[in-house]
Amino acid sequence: MRPPPSKHASKFGLIKLHFRKRTRTLTYEQKGGWQSRADVNGISLDAHIHAIYGLVLQHAGKSVLMIGCGGGTLGTMLARAGRRVSIVEINPVSIRLAKRYFGLPRNIPCHVGDGLAFMQKKGRHYDVLIVDAFNGEKIPAHMKDAAFFEAAGRCLRRNGLAMVNVCLERKSDPTADEIAAGFKQRGWSVRLLDSPGAERNAIVLAGKVKKLRRPRLLLVPAAGAKQTAKELTAMRFRRRRSIFRNLATVAYIVTVCTSLLTRRYTG
Numbered sequence: 001m002r003p004p005p006s007k008h009a010s011k012f013g014l015i016k017l018h019f020r021k022r023t024r025t026l027t028y029e030q031k032g033g034w035q036s037r038a039d040v041n042g043i044s045l046d047a048h049i050h051a052i053y054g055l056v057l058q059h060a061g062k063s064v065l066m067i068g069c070g071g072g073t074l075g076t077m078l079a080r081a082g083r084r085v086s087i088v089e090i091n092p093v094s095i096r097l098a099k100r101y102f103g104l105p106r107n108i109p110c111h112v113g114d115g116l117a118f119m120q121k122k123g124r125h126y127d128v129l130i131v132d133a134f135n136g137e138k139i140p141a142h143m144k145d146a147a148f149f150e151a152a153g154r155c156l157r158r159n160g161l162a163m164v165n166v167c168l169e170r171k172s173d174p175t176a177d178e179i180a181a182g183f184k185q186r187g188w189s190v191r192l193l194d195s196p197g198a199e200r201n202a203i204v205l206a207g208k209v210k211k212l213r214r215p216r217l218l219l220v221p222a223a224g225a226k227q228t229a230k231e232l233t234a235m236r237f238r239r240r241r242s243i244f245r246n247l248a249t250v251a252y253i254v255t256v257c258t259s260l261l262t263r264r265y266t267g
Contacts, residue, residue, distance in 0.1 A: 004101045010093035012135075017101065023223040026101060028071040031136035033167070036071025039222040042103030044073035047231035048201035051193060052130060052163055053077050054215025059161050059208065061127020067115035067143070068133030072098030072108075077219055079105050086111070086126075088118045090133075116142055119151035126155055129162045137167040139175070149182050156207065162188070164204040176202040177241045184240070194238050195231065 004026070008015040018027040025045060028036040037045040044050060052074060056064065062084050066075055069089035075098075079085045086109045089095050095112065098104040111118060115133055129152055133143055142148065144164075152162050162183070166176040180190045183206035191212065193203040205212065214237065217229045 004097070008093055008097060010091050012091045012093075015093060015097065017097065025223050026071070028097070028102070033134055033137040035134065036073050036098075036102065038071055038073045038102050039224075041222060042073060042076045043219050043221045044077065045221050045224045045228055046073075046201075047228050047235065048165060048195070048203060049074050049077075050217055050219065050228060050232050051203060051215045051235055052132075052165065053081075054218055055163065055193075055203070055205065055212055056083065056128055056130070056161075057081060057218065058212055058215075059128055061157070061160065063126045063157075064128045064130065065119075065122070065126040065155065067119070067129070067131045069094045069098050069104075069110070070132070071102040072104035073102060074130070074132065075108055076102070076104050079108055083128075085109075088113060088115045090114055116148055116151055119155045120147075122155040124155070124157050127157055127160055129156055129160065131162075131164040134167065137169075139164070139166065139179075144175075144179050144182065146182075149186050152183075152206075153186065153188075159208045161208050162206045164206075166202045166204060168200050168202055169198070171198050174241070176204055179204045180206070180240045190240060192238050192240055193235055195235050 003019045004017045006017055013031050016029040018029065024040040026038050027034055039045060056078060064078055064083045064085045066085060066087045069087050075085045075087050088111045090113060092112045095110045099106055131143060133140060156162060164179050168175060176192060180192055184190045188206040189209050191205045191209045195201055217232055221228055
């Protein structure tokens, strides 16, 4: 891994690459979100990437569609493990940087375009779907609406597995549960792998999920391995929370606050 230029302009915003000489690690940042961190061999330093990697390897299927690239560390790791990886990324600069500086294999098919549009064109073509697409730290709205769930069902083969990486901003952030509910409402079996804390990553799993076990560290990064292993070990499967209950709680709080304000100004 050679030190790259630190700033790279793109149509979708400035990309910053941070190289640490002492540890020989490289970080991909865009719009305040750290989308990839890699060691000198292109292996991720992020626990949630190792979690997805370990879960994919528990599935018998070989064909993997990834929506979102960043530094491409997950694609690199899966390709080395014998999976047939295809990547869809809307930003061509991201693909170029992943191949040039992060070690993404050049023989991995990379398609420039919108992930949902690509999914809608593919019928029963993949065994595993991984959505790791962000605008900053937010999943694009169209990648979690009704059209997305329909396209996910169309592009996966029977007994397929869908996985969505979600960045959560606070302990009560309902985003992962809302995505899980979207799958569940359409008849998918669903599980959630979550991390402790407030700002964190959670992984929504849908499809053939019943026999999945908590992932362990299978590829040891050359830097920060102890911390990566610690964070991965802390991830747990949890029950899906009812989004309707969350909405009811919010409605109750609003009602109480309105009542208190009314008493204050009329009393």
